[in-house]
Amino acid sequence: MTQLKESNRKNETTKLMTLIQAINDGMRLMLEEDERIIILGEDIGKNGGVFRATEGLQEQFGDDRVVDTPLSEAGIIGTSIGLAVNGFRPVAEIQFLGFIYPAYEQIMTHVSRIRMRSMSRFTVPMVIRAPYGAGIRAPEIHSDSTEILFTHMPGIKVVCPSTPYDAKGLLIAAMEDPDPVLVLEPMKNYRSKREEIPVGKYTVEIGKGKIVRKGSYVTLIAWGAMISIAEKAAEQAEKKGISCEIIDLRTLYPIDRDIIAESVQKTTRAVIIHEAHHTGGLGNDIVSIINDTAFLYLRAPIERVTGFDVPVPFFTLEEHYLPTPARVVEGIEKVLHF
């Protein structure tokens, strides 16, 4: 289904882009098209963002549409709420997901609740972009992967693209969504590969996962930076004769339960991979979804290969925190030989 939808991309003019370029491109297109869009955040103007996501945008659109803000996350989100209820469509950058916490109250009690609290009189069509995840040898606190804090928050949607194509498509979908959307951007994937993507506008539907590898013995479920770990593990497993299917969730809330259910009903086994901590991670939600939808199909307990229940360590040790292909392969073997 989702595959079909995206198949028209071949007809369009395309350009080779990294994920971060795709993000930049999505914002540029929307700034051109919709004058309600206003981009704001720390160091996003002249500097073009610490990852260059907003490179060139202030130059092109001026500093009242691409705004450097004070160092104040609650201020950024709180002010965006005011802009959004009053007709604008703010796209706020939080420099790293690990620095979103000072804005947590604003997101939890207002961004996600204004529609409900005002019976849809006031709405907050805003986007929050946040680079997340470990593996780029960043200083401490910069590497958190705490998506569950937002998936457990009715009123907001959460997406997490792993490819340039999905990044642009989901970001544009988020910018057009009538509700607030948190876009989690895997830093590790920012420049890890290039992809031909349409130069024009397109969207990837929020709420739809994608099968990125077809297989029959076990379903690997992942998102963001963990997709490439899943892929490497699947290749290694393939050599051992184990055929893996991989689901890239792409949207973390509302999660695509159907794609999980169908796949696990077929493969009868599942391994979930995420870099967030084991306890309280989104992996548990997926276990529940499988429990609810594929109980009678399941041949082995679901495995979760995740970050440990420890703060993300300093970067010399972060490789020991993050799931690796080897750990995933062990998980795959475990569900197969149960």
Added chain:
Amino acid sequence: MTQLKESNRKNETTKLMTLIQAINDGMRLMLEEDERIIILGEDIGKNGGVFRATEGLQEQFGDDRVVDTPLSEAGIIGTSIGLAVNGFRPVAEIQFLGFIYPAYEQIMTHVSRIRMRSMSRFTVPMVIRAPYGAGIRAPEIHSDSTEILFTHMPGIKVVCPSTPYDAKGLLIAAMEDPDPVLVLEPMKNYRSKREEIPVGKYTVEIGKGKIVRKGSYVTLIAWGAMISIAEKAAEQAEKKGISCEIIDLRTLYPIDRDIIAESVQKTTRAVIIHEAHHTGGLGNDIVSIINDTAFLYLRAPIERVTGFDVPVPFFTLEEHYLPTPARVVEGIEKVLHF
């Protein structure tokens, strides 16, 4: 085991107390015993707290040990960190769990990480008390039940007593713990029943659940204010000939996996009850624990009877948000007739 440990209570002088009185008693005892204890929060002094948890304490111990603070949750927690690393044992009251979010950054990046970041050179032996939950017709935002935000946070422990006895015992254990502990207090239980509890000091071990009803067909797992819902449901089910076992988790992190595993291995069915939202709730963790420990025993998909994926509604509608005995009974029947 835990039952045994607590059996000595009969030998002691006891007193009839509500849960809130037990909390007050625990703090009073510890203020007497340990001069490092300092209680701080909004309106906890002269006013004795909006729920009277700290009633009489400032009078008895003075306003430098029982301190009214400015209206500033990040300030309360941030300052407590400084007090704790410098030899004190702060017990901070957050007036309602729904108002803890402004302090979320301090808890997430410091309270829970200082031990790790300093390789145990600096530790934060502090307690955060927070009334939580719906069902008392409180104004909006006052009724959140967002325990997952803290169980998904390595470095902190989370307890949630449902009875006066456990409340005092867990609170004292928390105050003696070398690590930070969040004590979630179910407002709905504050005055809902009285219990004879020891007047002296005792602790309830952090990390241990408790079987509060023995049964054989299905295990109900709950905590806090949901225990009485589980109990009512179990009584109704009993009338239909269904024997329910009930686990009161008491500690939400680190969770007592053994008590869950043993019970579900025996009963072969489980219903989890919590008032937090369905998606991302702690119920998913419990599903995972059962997946990991009782996969081959399970006769039916685990049921979760929870709050819905909506902000806790205004109080005229909160009864439609909260799990009810009737919904739990339906869940029980569902797992039985799978």
Added chain:
Amino acid sequence: MEHNYPIKRIVDDKGFLVDMSFEQQIDEELVKNLYYHMLRIRTFDRKAINLQRQGRLGTYAPFEGQEAAQVGSALALNDADWVFPTYRDHGATITFGKSMATTFLYWNGRVEGCVAPADRNIFPPAVPIATQLPHAAGAAWAEKRRGTQNVAIAYFGDGATSEGDFHEGLNFASVFKVPVVFFNQNNGYAISVPIEKQMNSATIAQKSVAYGMPGYRIDGNDCFAVYFETKKAFDYARSGNGPTLIEAVTWRKGAHTTADDPSKYRLEKQGENFVDPLIRLELFMKNYGYWNDEWIQATQEKTTGEVEAAVEEMEKFPQPNVADVFDHVYAEMPAQLAEQKEAYLVHLGRRD
């Protein structure tokens, strides 16, 4: 510092003009308007307390003593302006045009109580303290971007000044020079915590220095001082000069909410020095020939009638709709939520 922020008064405790420069600007229409609204919201407030005592309303946050601050500031607004109130500012929102029946509903645990008339930009009351300040800055910024002359006002208490959001809101507003007025009602207490324990600064007005914005300290029980000073700040904002911080010094006469017992933390005689703002206006009216027994009686009857009608409307209001629990979370309901809703409605149906 205090001397830098003298309390601005136009009328004194005995109802005499102390700033003659306003003599011309005070006319009968304004006086009557102030009186009508102050009386109206006082009637509302006392009724609400009564209803709560009778179990016909949930926990309620009264504002008696703060009528001049709320009415004076709200009357200085234009219809297209934005209002960001707290749970205690329904005196202001009612004056600005929110219906009293709706306001009663709010205190009866009805989400409908958050919804202002379509032609009034009134945000749902902020419950988490100080969170509305950045919202007001943002809404004002939007007006500035559109080039209108509309402003926003954020209401907040003395306790709110301790929260980070107070600081971040004022900082943003000053950096982007947006047309917003931060209107503080310093009523002496944050629940039980007196202002001396809340802050070490002698005034709230002086906190404006941190943001390079004008700050004014006014007698919040002098409805004229409130009206004219707020209007001045609005004009300043409308002319593109940016935000202002106003500290209106007032007094919460009653409890923090109907669940609160102020005798636990306040002495009986505390606040005695504050002359009731309505009495002060009455004195003024008598001193300057605005008092007219007939009009007063008519106004009393009118406001009582309005409040009674609102009570009736509230009590006749349709029962809450269970579907509302689910229907306003997203524009389009996600599948899992739709399933939850359906399952629950089916469950309810089974039980009926």
Added chain:
Amino acid sequence: MEHNYPIKRIVDDKGFLVDMSFEQQIDEELVKNLYYHMLRIRTFDRKAINLQRQGRLGTYAPFEGQEAAQVGSALALNDADWVFPTYRDHGATITFGKSMATTFLYWNGRVEGCVAPADRNIFPPAVPIATQLPHAAGAAWAEKRRGTQNVAIAYFGDGATSEGDFHEGLNFASVFKVPVVFFNQNNGYAISVPIEKQMNSATIAQKSVAYGMPGYRIDGNDCFAVYFETKKAFDYARSGNGPTLIEAVTWRKGAHTTADDPSKYRLEKQGENFVDPLIRLELFMKNYGYWNDEWIQATQEKTTGEVEAAVEEMEKFPQPNVADVFDHVYAEMPAQLAEQKEAYLVHLGRRD
């Protein structure tokens, strides 16, 4: 407002005393101490940048240009005081007694780099901006409660003043009158954002008005002004008078971090007016007869030697210990974590 907060200087750009009242207090020991430490941390800083370029160090945050602010303030501390630094204040922490090798380790992604010597109360550097301000208030409060004369200092940047934690930290400190000095290094930029976009106030010092605490603006490149003014604030705190806010105006000469390119947002000639704090001290030494080629050379050799030794120590440091990922999360490891650890160590074993 600016005129209320003139920049305090003791020595001018050319190295001449401009405040003669300090003539007696400046002696050879102090001058040499300042010079030694400023040179030492500059040597460290430049070495670190080099190491980073060679791939021998991770991303690094240089402080060149801010040596006077960091050394002057750190030398004014007593050994039992508390220091709450940011990621850019290792000049201060090294001066206060943290080892250079440990500091290098921090920038090499080693948690060991957070650990100060047992006899120095130095907190791990705050990475989330402004979060350390309430910590410093709390630690100072503990000292006050114990009746000691120890103080705490919180270091923070101009950007940090925009965060709520700045406000809440200063408010707590002022309300509880705790012995803490909030030491701001206004280096003109928060990454790429210049101070004019960060705040609308002409100075940072004036933000003290909001808390009713003393605020001082000093030339942060004048090590004497920094030393004496900070010491004065410490003395004030030690005597029970409570907190002080100090704004040390300085300039970050290099990039925000080695991952940053300041030419994107700063003109080449910006900051030219700031005389390098070391050069300024050298001029002073020459002007007043403290300059001694031999001692200077010996000091250069000494500091170079110390830095080289620290590099060696860092590079010879034992490999990181995987167990550390698990071992410092709780005093006693919860069962589930112990299981995760064991399973992972077994997994690693299998792969070796």
